[in-house]
Amino acid sequence: MAKNKLTVGFVALTGCYGCLLTAIFNEEALLELANVVNIASFPFIKEKNYEGKFDVLFVEGTAVSQQDKQHLIEFRKKSNVLVALGACSSDGGVPALKRFVPKKTFDRLVYPKNPDIADLHEPMRIDEVVQVDHYLPGCPPDKEQVLTFIKNAALGREMKKHLYDNPVCVECRSNGNRCLLEEGRMCFGPVTRGGCHAVCPSNGLECWGCRGPTSDANLNKMIDLLKEKGFTDNDIKQRLLTFTGIRFNEIRQMNVEWVPSQ
Ligand code: SF4
Ligand code: SF4
Ligand code: SF4
Incomplete structure (x- = not known):
């Protein structure tokens, strides 16, 4: 990794990859970012992804299984700053609907032939499992906000947990x-x-x-x-x-x- 650049990564738990697709920057933005950060991990873009420590790690998706929880704990250990990317990660998103629907409804209508899937544990937003430093919410999140966040992080600017809190x-x-x-x-x-x-x-x-x-x-x-x-x-x-x-x-x-x- 080049020195003086932030090592940034994008990873996913259970989601639709819509947040990651949103964060695929255009050529102009990528050139601008290339001067200040190394995007060291990004499924879709990179075949081989960095597995060491990250300065900033963006996490998409909800934790819906024991495996997701274990991955999330690992992500936390290897990131200095951990950012919840999107509604699933920040707030539970669509997968968390399962928490509000009676189990018998899922068993009967959603998973009648896949009882193993129905037994997955309760979907959790990521801050129910690990500490989260910042949130970039939305389904999907706003691309400009992701870019602004990375630039601010590269410049060492202090940021609130949420960049925006007006209605x-x-x-x-x-x-x-x-x-x-x-x-x-x-x-x-x-x-x-x-x-x-x-x-x-x-x-x-x-x-x-x-x-x-x-x-x-x-x-x-x-x-x-x-x-x-x-x-x-x-x-x-x-x-x-x-x-x-x-x-x-x-x-x-x-x-x-x-x-x-x-
Ligand atoms: S207006 Fe904004 S917050 Fe509301 S649903 Fe649309 S994208 Fe989400
Ligand atoms: S927040 Fe929306 S776009 Fe992102 S992973 Fe969840 S469902 Fe997909
Ligand atoms: S001003 Fe009206 S239309 Fe616009 S977001 Fe508020 S309630 Fe919705």
Whole structure:
């Protein structure tokens, strides 16, 4: 490894590799990064990946098995700074839905022919297993934010655990969008951490909360407001639990009958 450059790696637990694909930088960014960091491990790009110590290690995915947990503990041991990359890693993501659905529903509808898979342990966000230094949330995370993080780390700048903690509404309003919530749609922008340039409402889609709750999210008020607008308790909870349910559920315990019995 060349001296004076940060040794950076990307690794994955159980996920869809969407976060890693997002973080594949364009040629211009790669040239810029090449001056300040060694990207020493990156599945997709490198056939042989470095296995020593990392200055910064980005981890995609949820820990859904004993093997994932063991890998994660190893990742922590060999990284100076460990970064949760994406919703699965930061907040449990879609795999953590399993925590909110009765086991019999999974056994019956999802894994009827694969009981071994059904026996995997409870999906966990990575900070339920190891200490996490920084979070780059989102499904997938924002590419620019990943790049900014690496540049700041290379320059030795201090960074908070989350680079951005304002709600999505702040960027949405500054983009000049009309408000979908005011139009009666179920948009979770007021309680969701921004930093994604409000990409969904800027394209006419509701925010589903994929970057998790802000640190001071008033979830009770949000749910009451949506109920006043005619949404059912179950519809609201199902959507809130879809991407970052573990976090939202910590604020307000939500019992959901996820899949209708048939
Ligand atoms: S956060 Fe989204 S894009 Fe990233 S691994 Fe999970 S499901 Fe895939
Ligand atoms: S559309 Fe959603 S994100 Fe935008 S201002 Fe309204 S509630 Fe907030
Ligand atoms: S607007 Fe909401 S759902 Fe869309 S990317 Fe941003 S946080 Fe995720």
